[in-house]
Structure formats: C-alpha cells, structure tokens
Amino acid sequence: MHPLPAAYAAHLSRDRRRSAHTVRAYQATAERLMAFLSRHRGEVADRTTLDMLTQSDLRAFLAQRRNEGLSNASAARELSAVRGFLAWAGAGTPRLKGPRVKKGLPRPIAPDEVMALAEEVADEARAPWIAARDWAVLLLLYGAGLRIGEALSLTGAALPLGETLVVTGKRDKTRIVPILPAVADAVSRYVDLQPWPIRRDTPLFRGAKGGPLAAGVIRRSVQGARGRLGLGERTTPHALRHSFATHLLGRGADLRALQELLGHASLSSTQVYTAVDAAHLLDVYRTAHPRA
Missing domain, CATH: 1.10.443.10 (Intergrase catalytic core)
Incomplete structure (x- = not known):
C-alpha cells in the first residue's frame, strides 16, 4: 500500500471526520491514481509525480477507469475524489471538465x-x-x-x-x-x-x-x-421514488401491486411509469437495432 493514500485516509478520518465508507472509497481512488501514474511514467509515483501531473495524465487515468465500466456519475465522483487527494497533497489540479449525463426526457436514475x-x-x-x-x-x-x-x-x-x-x-x-x-x-x-x-x-x-x-x-x-x-x-429526491417504481415495473412488477407500494389513490397515477418504461425500451431498441 502506498504511503500517500494511507496518510490521506488518516487525514480524512482524523481531521475531516469522514465516515469509514468514505475513507475507504477515497483511499481506493488515491491508490488507483498512484498505481496508474507509476505504470504510466515507468517509475514509482510520489509527491513530485503529483506536482507534475498534467491534464493529459488525468484524462488518461479517467479513460482507463471508464474502460473498466464506470458510468458518467461514477467517473465524475472519481474525479472529485482525485481533486480532493491532490489538494491535500498540495499539488495543483489540472483543469478538466468532468463527464456529464446527457439531458433529455425524464428518465429514472440508474x-x-x-x-x-x-x-x-x-x-x-x-x-x-x-x-x-x-x-x-x-x-x-x-x-x-x-x-x-x-x-x-x-x-x-x-x-x-x-x-x-x-x-x-x-x-x-x-x-x-x-x-x-x-x-x-x-x-x-x-x-x-x-x-x-x-x-x-x-x-x-x-x-x-x-x-x-x-x-x-x-x-x-x-x-x-x-x-x-x-x-x-x-435528479431530485422525488426522482429516487420515481426510479424505485420504474425499476420495479421493468423487472415485472404488477401494476396494481406497484400502485399499493406507491400509495397512489388511482391506477392512472401509476400508469405513467409504463410510459417511462416504454421509453427506456425504445432507447434500448434504437441503440441495439442495426437499422434504427
């Protein structure tokens, strides 16, 4: 384990009083960054390496993480964690915009x-x-x-x-x-x-x-x-309830049962989720079908 991420984790726990879950997640990000930089530059990464970090280095690191299956939200959070680590280490953070989720029709949150x-x-x-x-x-x-x-x-x-x-x-x-x-x-x-x-x-x-x-x-x-x-x-607190309903319906939940779970007075209030689920299916179809 690299000493810098371990020291960063101790700082988060002792000085920032972050939760154990947060400390583990941020330390893991710092470990991944140091390991990547060691491979990327062909030498063991240290504080000097962080001081020399370029926009290209950071972009390459995020590209690798995206190739490992990170969503836009997870990649943005990884970038946020990297910025926190670099700030703690006293290194400058290269200017780099995080990934954004494309705006459009209302969709449940993945x-x-x-x-x-x-x-x-x-x-x-x-x-x-x-x-x-x-x-x-x-x-x-x-x-x-x-x-x-x-x-x-x-x-x-x-x-x-x-x-x-x-x-x-x-x-x-x-x-x-x-x-x-x-x-x-x-x-x-x-x-x-x-x-x-x-x-x-x-x-x-x-x-x-x-x-x-x-x-x-x-x-x-x-x-x-x-x-x-x-x-x-x-993406609001109510969107989490919306996602709960849509994901249940997408996995085969009965509409009447969903009505009871949501506390809707009438079935018509619940039926809106069938339209949302149909929109999701249409997205899948358009992405997958060769003539779409």
Whole structure:
C-alpha cells in the first residue's frame, strides 16, 4: 500500500471526520491514481509525480477507469475524489471538465447513479451521524419508494425496522411497504450514531441542532451532489421514488401491486411509469437495432 493514500485516509478520518465508507472509497481512488501514474511514467509515483501531473495524465487515468465500466456519475465522483487527494497533497489540479449525463426526457436514475448520488451526499456531510442520516433517508426513497415527506414524518415508533414498514401518505392514507436489509441497516446505523434520544413520539430524522429534519436540507444536498456528479436537473429526491417504481415495473412488477407500494389513490397515477418504461425500451431498441 502506498504511503500517500494511507496518510490521506488518516487525514480524512482524523481531521475531516469522514465516515469509514468514505475513507475507504477515497483511499481506493488515491491508490488507483498512484498505481496508474507509476505504470504510466515507468517509475514509482510520489509527491513530485503529483506536482507534475498534467491534464493529459488525468484524462488518461479517467479513460482507463471508464474502460473498466464506470458510468458518467461514477467517473465524475472519481474525479472529485482525485481533486480532493491532490489538494491535500498540495499539488495543483489540472483543469478538466468532468463527464456529464446527457439531458433529455425524464428518465429514472440508474442504480449505480443512485448509489453514487447517495454516497456523494453523505461524503459532504459535516459529521458522521449526519452522513449516516442522509444515506438512510435517500435509501428509504429509492429502496422503499417513499415520498420525502413520508420519510421525514417517521417517528421512533417505526423502530426497530423489520421486513415491512407502515407509512402514512397523502390524505393520511396508510400503506405497508417492504424494507430491504440494506435500508434497515442504514437506518439502524444512523440511530446508533445520532446524538439524541429517540422516543416513539419524536421524529426519527433530526436536523443538525436536534429539531425535525427539513426536506429542504435533503433537497439542497442532492442539488449540490448532482452538480458535482454531472447529473441532470431532474435528479431530485422525488426522482429516487420515481426510479424505485420504474425499476420495479421493468423487472415485472404488477401494476396494481406497484400502485399499493406507491400509495397512489388511482391506477392512472401509476400508469405513467409504463410510459417511462416504454421509453427506456425504445432507447434500448434504437441503440441495439442495426437499422434504427
């Protein structure tokens, strides 16, 4: 293991108080960069190598990562991590625009972009418990299809999360939604880290000063993260619920069951996702068919 990425990881953990997940991810990026530069220049990379880093070097590194299968969002996040490492090392960062996701008709967010978005939001949090909170909220939106208001209205009565969760939606209509183990684990970790007692009648998700968490806080965090990742303006907290529905439908979910999961009063509200899924199929067809 190269000493510079290890020292950078120690800085992130000790001085920046980043989460263990973030530290591992950023250290891995720094390790990949140093290994690439060693191969690229034919000698062991060090601080001097970082000082001499050119735009061409950085572009070649990102091209290699893209060839390994990174999406636009993941590549943009890799570039962001590299910039952080270079800034810590005192090296200048060559000017290079990150990849951008092409704008167009509304589309669900790809699963890897959902995770990149959630990770980016958590990475920018001021404290580990806030990072865990934001991660848990976003996973509830994508993993359970909750509206942001539904997630933020949860109280301590929801704990401990089991295989299902009773959600109160619009017009005080309740529904039962399944909870994935990853979502339950994220909420549990947040509960363990947050500094306030959670009672059955108190909000589950708290703001930085202990009051109820406002939806605007999450929206602003997502807005900042999507800009850094090059995602489109329609990448919002509600788009995670939209992606939940579209991905389920694309994998064969029954429309009536999806209506219940989303808490829609009428089936017509749910049928919009069939059009979205058809648009995705059309994209696949146009890309794959030789005469398209």
